[in-house]
Amino acid sequence: MKRIHKESLKEALKAWEEKYRVIAPRLTERDERIFDTFDEAWFTLDYAKPSLPLKHALFPQSEAVFQVDQGIYRSIIREEPALLFGIRSCDLKGMLQSLSFMSKDFDDRFYTLRAKNTAAIVMACPGQQSPTCFCTTTRSGPWADGGFDLQLYENGDSFLVEIGSSRGEDLASSELFEDASDPAAREKVTSFRRRAAQSIPLVPEIEQAMEKLRTTGAPDELWERFGMKCITCGGCSFVCPTCTCFNVSDRVLTEGSGERMRSWDACLYAGFTKEASGHNPRHSQALRIKRRHEHKLLYHGDRDTHGGLCTCVGCGRCSDYCPVHIGALEVARDMSAKIF
Amino acid sequence: MDSHPNIYQPFPVFIARTLPQISEHRLFQLKLEDGGTWERFGHQPGQFIEVSIFGKGEAPISISSPPTRPDVLEICVRRAGRLTGSLFELGKGSRLHVRGPYGRGFPVDKLKGRKLLLVAGGLGLAPLRSLLLYVLDRREEFKDLILMYGTNNPDNVLFKYELLSFFDRNDITYFYSVDRDQEGIWKQYVGVVTGLFDQAQLSPDDTCAVLCGPPVMYRFVLEKLLKLGFAKENIYMSLERMMKCGVGKCGHCAIGEKYCCMDGPVFNYTEIEHIKEAI
Numbered sequence: 229m230k231r232i233h234k235e236s237l238k239e240a241l242k243a244w245e246e247k248y249r250v251i252a253p254r255l256t257e258r259d260e261r262i263f264d265t266f267d268e269a270w271f272t273l274d275y276a277k278p279s280l281p282l283k284h285a286l287f288p289q290s291e292a293v294f295q296v297d298q299g300i301y302r303s304i305i306r307e308e309p310a311l312l313f314g315i316r317s318c319d320l321k322g323m324l325q326s327l328s329f330m331s332k333d334f335d336d337r338f339y340t341l342r343a344k345n346t347a348a349i350v351m352a353c354p355g356q357q358s359p360t361c362f363c364t365t366t367r368s369g370p371w372a373d374g375g376f377d378l379q380l381y382e383n384g385d386s387f388l389v390e391i392g393s394s395r396g397e398d399l400a401s402s403e404l405f406e407d408a409s410d411p412a413a414r415e416k417v418t419s420f421r422r423r424a425a426q427s428i429p430l431v432p433e434i435e436q437a438m439e440k441l442r443t444t445g446a447p448d449e450l451w452e453r454f455g456m457k458c459i460t461c462g463g464c465s466f467v468c469p470t471c472t473c474f475n476v477s478d479r480v481l482t483e484g485s486g487e488r489m490r491s492w493d494a495c496l497y498a499g500f501t502k503e504a505s506g507h508n509p510r511h512s513q514a515l516r517i518k519r520r521h522e523h524k525l526l527y528h529g530d531r532d533t534h535g536g537l538c539t540c541v542g543c544g545r546c547s548d549y550c551p552v553h554i555g556a557l558e559v560a561r562d563m564s565a566k567i568f
Numbered sequence: 569m570d571s572h573p574n575i576y577q578p579f580p581v582f583i584a585r586t587l588p589q590i591s592e593h594r595l596f597q598l599k600l601e602d603g604g605t606w607e608r609f610g611h612q613p614g615q616f617i618e619v620s621i622f623g624k625g626e627a628p629i630s631i632s633s634p635p636t637r638p639d640v641l642e643i644c645v646r647r648a649g650r651l652t653g654s655l656f657e658l659g660k661g662s663r664l665h666v667r668g669p670y671g672r673g674f675p676v677d678k679l680k681g682r683k684l685l686l687v688a689g690g691l692g693l694a695p696l697r698s699l700l701l702y703v704l705d706r707r708e709e710f711k712d713l714i715l716m717y718g719t720n721n722p723d724n725v726l727f728k729y730e731l732l733s734f735f736d737r738n739d740i741t742y743f744y745s746v747d748r749d750q751e752g753i754w755k756q757y758v759g760v761v762t763g764l765f766d767q768a769q770l771s772p773d774d775t776c777a778v779l780c781g782p783p784v785m786y787r788f789v790l791e792k793l794l795k796l797g798f799a800k801e802n803i804y805m806s807l808e809r810m811m812k813c814g815v816g817k818c819g820h821c822a823i824g825e826k827y828c829c830m831d832g833p834v835f836n837y838t839e840i841e842h843i844k845e846a847i
Contacts, residue, residue: 293574293576293577294574294576294577296622299622299663301577301578301579301580301622301665303574303577305574329817330817332816333815333816333830334575334815334816334817335575336575336815336817337573337574337575445844472817472819473818473819473820474813474817474818474819475812475818476576476625476626476812476813476818477625478622478623478624478625480622480623484622484623486622486623488576488620488622488626490576490818493818493819493820495819495822500810500820501809501810501820501821502810503808503809503810504627504648504649504651504652505646505648505782505808507782507783507808509783509809509823509845510845515845519822519845522824523822526825527822527824527825528825529825
């Protein structure tokens with residue numbers, strides 16, 4: 229365990245910048261809190277739950293998987309060390325789950341190389357960041373139990389620093405970090421964790437919904453009701469830390485040259501499963517909503533969950549942003565309501 | 569140096585020959601650019617490839633030729649979308665790009681030593697032909713072979729000359745049907761493919777059934793097979809989904825907990841009967 233004073237933090241970030249592209253929370257001119265390239269003037273620690281998970285750091289919204297130059301196909305896999313500062317444990321769990329998926333069977337080098345070259349510094353949540361947080365239910369927070377390089381616990385005018393890897397050891401090796409292996413520091417972390425966990429209420433409906441899907445399944449009527457409401461914006465998938473479905477398209481620059489792109493896609497879209505013949509196995513919005521929620525709550529193996537409850541990591545963003553209230557919380561609560 | 573390949577990058581091949589089939593359907597024979605055979609490709613009957621034409625995208629296409637005939641790789645394509653539309657503009661000698669082979673094909677090893685009933689509908693014969701020719705090429709490794717093939721009308725029979733050539737063989741029993749025969753030229757059964765079951769002598773106890781056809785066909789054929797006493801574990805079928813990446817990542821072909829491109833496209837009936845949306 230180490231300790232760093234809050235006033236030294238920017239110093240540390242600047243030092244890391246020499247080796248890494250540092251992504252950190254910042255304010256915008258319109259007073260939003262986002263993650264972007266570290267900027268000393270706009271850097272903030274007051275960012276609660278950022279609007280978007282850091283999914284795009286490993287899985288950009290759109291990226292080229294190869295280039296075509298006059299008919300010749302060339303791979304473009306770049307390696308660039310990056311450092312994510314301040315990531316929340318739910319979002320890290322999402323990345324770890326996605327890494328398992330992306331490395332399974334065929335290795336998606338775009339994702340796995342980026343994951344390998346990216347350092348993660350988790351900011352443990354001191355409590356519920358918004359009323360939709362339910363990471364204690366999905367076993368993905370409020371602190372990370374692994375998969376990080378460093379984990380910071382706020383402690384007055386300093387942070388206690390838990391080291392999670394040899395890369396983390398290296399990151400915390402400068403004189404800005406003091407030794408804090410005393411029992412008092414460990415006790416501070418223990419009570420921080422206890423307080424944090426107690427402030428995030430359990431949502432028993434999530435496990436009840438999982439049990440329902442495992443046994444009888446949810447009634448068609450429920451999916452039809454949500455299907456009628458869904459406006460097919462796909463927003464729930466784009467803000468989801470574990471949604472990694474993508475579409476493939478060609479960006480033609482000149483005749484015979486350009487890039488093949490893969491870009492975020494969503495299973496909520498009607499064209500997602502449509503085949504060239506016109507046949508569409510998921511032909512209604514009800515079936516597409518069902519797919520999305522069953523994928524999170526039902527269809528996953530142990531490896532996919534990475535120690536979590538399911539492939540929903542309880543960040544609550546789908547409930548935060550869905551314009552018509554079809555987030556994981558609303559669906560699970562509806563499913564476990566006693567009337568069925 | 570990164571030793572892992574880019575799983576999304578295809579390699580170049582060229583079209584050795586195009587053979588018109590029926591209206592809007594064409595058989596493409598593909599060859600490797602270095603002149604080698606497809607033996608090192610290592611494909612199994614029932615697997616598929618991703619075909620690319622840069623600028624038009626990529627599409628999953630089933631392999632129609634068996635590994636026992638490795639000189640060319642054959643794909644039977646219906647002109648349906650952007651990629652296949654462009655493919656039809658290409659002729660002999662044209663270059664295109666492919667990736668694969670992908671997916672789990674027909675369980676050839678489990679089928680060996682068994683009686684086989686192959687049921688195809690329409691373009692479903694394209695993937696099933698890779699198994700059909702494989703069995704004919706290694707005929708002694710399999711027992712009785714029955715083929716049932718149905719199309720909507722006599723003009724839409726695929727691989728016509730191959731099907732006709734079976735008239736001269738005594739090691740395959742075949743039943744062909746058309747849904748409609750307005751001109752009255754069809755000499756065989758007129759009606760849906762399930763009607764053929766009443767003509768065939770089947771022994772459900774020791775026969776494996778392999779199905780491939782349009783989505784609507786499965787429900788009716790399955791019903792028929794189960795009624796005849798076929799065990800569920802002896803029924804295999806190849807499913808069609810939008811297999812965009814072919815390597816289990818893009819999510820488009822997911823059916824329940826399965827990915828059609830990885831766990832299929834060939835499934836045993838027992839693997840998918842519990843998944844409502846599968847069939």
